[in-house]
Amino acid sequence: MELLRIEGLKKTIRKRNILNGISLTVSTGEIVGFLGPNGAGKTTTIKMILGLFSITEGKITVCGHDVVEEFEQAMLNVGGIVENPDLYKRLTGRENLEYFSSMYPDVSPNAIDEVVSLVKMSDRINDKVKTYSLGMCQRVGIAQALLHKPRLLVLDEPTNGLDPIGIKELRDLLKMLSKEAGVGVFISSHLLSEMELMCDRIIIIDNGFMIGEKTIVQTHRVEEDIYNYTFLTSDDARTLEFFKAMETNCQMENDGVSLIMKRSEIPAIIKGLINEDIDIYAVNQKQRTLEQDFISMTTGSKTQIQ
Ligand SMILES: Nc1ncnc2c1ncn2[C@@H]1O[C@H](COP(=O)(O)OP(=O)(O)O)[C@@H](O)[C@H]1O
Ligand SMILES: [Mg+2]
Incomplete structure (x- = not known):
């Protein structure tokens, strides 16, 4: 109603x-x-x-x-x-x-x-x-x-x-x-x-x-969900290369290498990095599509968005 x-x-x-x-x-x-x-x-x-x-x-x-x-x-x-x-x-x-x-x-x-x-x-x-x-x-x-x-x-x-x-x-x-x-x-x-x-x-x-x-689709914790991950590794440049070789949506950022990926693919990616002899210090998962939308939609108000 x-x-x-x-x-x-x-x-x-x-x-x-x-x-x-x-x-x-x-x-x-x-x-x-x-x-x-x-x-x-x-x-x-x-x-x-x-x-x-x-x-x-x-x-x-x-x-x-x-x-x-x-x-x-x-x-x-x-x-x-x-x-x-x-x-x-x-x-x-x-x-x-x-x-x-x-x-x-x-x-x-x-x-x-x-x-x-x-x-x-x-x-x-x-x-x-x-x-x-x-x-x-x-x-x-x-x-x-x-x-x-x-x-x-x-x-x-x-x-x-x-x-x-x-x-x-x-x-x-x-x-x-x-x-x-x-x-x-x-x-x-x-x-x-x-x-x-x-x-x-x-x-x-x-x-x-x-x-x-x-x-807002309350998508979290569903196996096939797509998230934005940030990898902090011993060699971010090679990590980025590794991701690019898989034709994934990835890029270098200030806090590591970001990767947009299905959650179910992440374990295999981590194993792949380990096989490449790259040490992984942290993998952070965040959902930021909406935030990006918001920032691109609003004008001159970025400082108020936390
Ligand atoms: N009583 C009022 N007289 C004049 N301008 C007002 C008054 N109330 C709000 N405004 C103006 O209207 C705009 C929107 O204010 P407001 O609704 O309080 O925004 P928000 O709650 O989103 O921060 C602001 O520019 C504010 O200065
Ligand atoms: Mg108000």
Whole structure:
């Protein structure tokens, strides 16, 4: 089921075009990434989805309800965090959730305990927010966004400032919500690597233009998958020659010799190098097709891609 539909969305602020016609959809159980460098227009788009910003041109519907014409119906189906979760630091997590639940018409009494357990905050929910880590604040923020059981969750750069463990926990939580509860997730980020691990699909935006869309096939760990490998050996020049002789897609790089190859072929290649008396110090596997696409698609924003 289609949860979010954006059609030809434009935003002009003081005669400046911030968004130039964004169109996308998010369906049940899907995690869709909204990737772009700082200033691309991610927050602007998300604010418009949540009814926090007026629409210059175009249309946004949430579960079929127009966010302008049927604002309340639309908002009942969406929960979100823009920039940072807005929590009262001197209150406990639970008190924050109680306060927010009073803003919705009918949040069931069990809803708080349910969302708290969903985001794995049951142990700490009665502590004051000022004692929470940023990751915990994000989790309470997501709990807050889920209180009214929306079908669509919209998160604006929720991993900003999180450490790698916090990012993994957030990723696992979002995957669980989408795959088990069927929630549709629309999540923005300027970090490609994060989006690749989390999303089913990535929409790339730059300067208010949609410049690409990629379906992420969760291919890893399938025998026939093609990866980009980097070989670090005692003789990189001969390694490159050896690869070229096999008519493979290879090249010399700063950190070794790179080779694009089916995973199942790699053991034979390693044996071949050993037979050539080349010592292998390391073979790294990376998947970087999307990153290359992203860099070639976006303009002047390479420094923000990590
Ligand atoms: N309220 C505003 N007034 C004027 N310009 C704005 C406003 N909000 C955002 N912008 C501009 O719109 C562009 C997109 O911003 P934003 O949506 O915050 O990007 P992102 O979230 O992708 O980093 C930026 O150039 C920003 O300066
Ligand atoms: Mg932003």
